[in-house]
Amino acid sequence: xxxxxxxxxxxxxxxxxxIHLALVISSPLPIAAVVLLLGLAEIAxxxxxxxxxxxxxxxxASAVAIAPLLVWSLLLVVATTLDAASLAESLPLLPMAIASxxxxxxxxxxxxxxxxxxxxxxADPAPTLPSPGRYLVGLMAGALLVGxxxxxxxxxxxxxxxxxxxxxxxxxxxxAEDDGSGTLTGIRHPEHGDH
Amino acid sequence: MTKSPNRMLATVFGxxxxxxxLLGFTVxxxxxxxDTSGGLLLGLFEVNVFHNVAHLLIGAxxxxxxxxxxxAARAVNIGIGAAYLLLGIAGLFLIGTELxxxxxxxxxxxxxxxxAAVLLAVGLGADKKVRAVTA
Numbered sequence: 001x002x003x004x005x006x007x008x009x010x011x012x013x014x015x016x017x018x019i020h021l022a023l024v025i026s027s028p029l030p031i032a033a034v035v036l037l038l039g040l041a042e043i044a045x046x047x048x049x050x051x052x053x054x055x056x057x058x059x060x061a062s063a064v065a066i067a068p069l070l071v072w073s074l075l076l077v078v079a080t081t082l083d084a085a086s087l088a089e090s091l092p093l094l095p096m097a098i099a100s101x102x103x104x105x106x107x108x109x110x111x112x113x114x115x116x117x118x119x120x121x122x123a124d125p126a127p128t129l130p131s132p133g134r135y136l137v138g139l140m141a142g143a144l145l146v147g148x149x150x151x152x153x154x155x156x157x158x159x160x161x162x163x164x165x166x167x168x169x170x171x172x173x174x175x176a177e178d179d180g181s182g183t184l185t186g187i188r189h190p191e192h193g194d195h
Numbered sequence: 196m197t198k199s200p201n202r203m204l205a206t207v208f209g210x211x212x213x214x215x216x217l218l219g220f221t222v223x224x225x226x227x228x229x230d231t232s233g234g235l236l237l238g239l240f241e242v243n244v245f246h247n248v249a250h251l252l253i254g255a256x257x258x259x260x261x262x263x264x265x266x267a268a269r270a271v272n273i274g275i276g277a278a279y280l281l282l283g284i285a286g287l288f289l290i291g292t293e294l295x296x297x298x299x300x301x302x303x304x305x306x307x308x309x310x311a312a313v314l315l316a317v318g319l320g321a322d323k324k325v326r327a328v329t330a
Contacts, residue, residue: 007316050320132200135321136207143312 001113004130004138006049009109011146012102013046019099019153020068026158027090038068055113062110065103072096098153102146200321201268202261208314209258216250223247226298233298240306243298265322276314283307 001009020039024032041064048056055061072091079087130138154160197203219242222234226243233243242250253275260271282297286304289295297303 003320007320010316010320011312050316053323132198132203132321135200136204136317139316139320140313143309143316147309147312 001055001109001116002130003135004142005109006055007139008142008146009055009106010046010049011142012106013042013049015146015150015153016099016102016106017042017046018150019095019102019157022154022157022159023091023095024159025162026092031090034071038064055110058110058114058117062107062114065107065110069100069103072100092156094156095153098149101149199265199268200317201272202265204313204317205257205261205268205272207261208310209254209256209261212250212254212257214254216247216254219247219250220244229296230298231293231295239302241298241300241303243296246297246299246303249297269318269322272314272318276311276318279307279311279314283311 017039020035020042023035024039027035045056045061072088075088075091079085079089215236219234219236222236223242223244224234226233228244230243233241233246236242256271257275260267282299283304286297286299286307289297289299290301290304299307
């Protein structure tokens, strides 16, 4: 696997990890525990992918990359079939969709990597070294794309909605009283022109 | 320099940050050293005099390391990348407070995070064989 693709893998893993962590506060406990562990694992895996010459645990990683997408799809089907929207409503569409794009990318790259390794008869083929200029341009393009997709995804989570817009701290933002349901509803947000 | 991503990045970022530091002084006339609100560089990034001086120092460190050798470039890229990451996170809490002695605004935070991502990714990810040889 080329160094450039490995940096993209690292960025997408960290991007997906951040999105999953941002979903923790809006989710009921069982889902929150899963997205918390998933987010931490993805960020740790992304950092190791950057810092090492090889891709850590590619088989496990490809399974973990696909699993959230399957579980989310299953949850949506069950929620629709049972007419119980509350089952899936803690996982909003936009952040989950963008995290899924990252996961599918990672799964596709890992599958190609594993197939090449098997065909070459080696556990991990020697990484190809691009020219420094190409490497830097590729890395920055990946960082820009992942950043551009992760930012709106984070903004669409409850964690993002809690963040103070434009760094202003005024009295316009009052979190709703907790009704004990474990979900955050009825939050009053300041309008853009309020501050 | 053209064979090492770390040296290339440190040199390019060094030149850019030196230019940004110099350009900053064109919008900070009348702004005091630690002013919590400064001038807008490129109409977007808020800077005060301290912020400009920090840009000049960072640019100089990166440029010197980039022109020196791979080990120095890697170390400075990782060090400044980590510092930018911490500053990016701290900046989220500093905006609007009296402790905002760098006159940071939201656009600055985005740029700090982006710089941190690129510097750390290249510092940690590239030129590993060189580290093995020089270590």
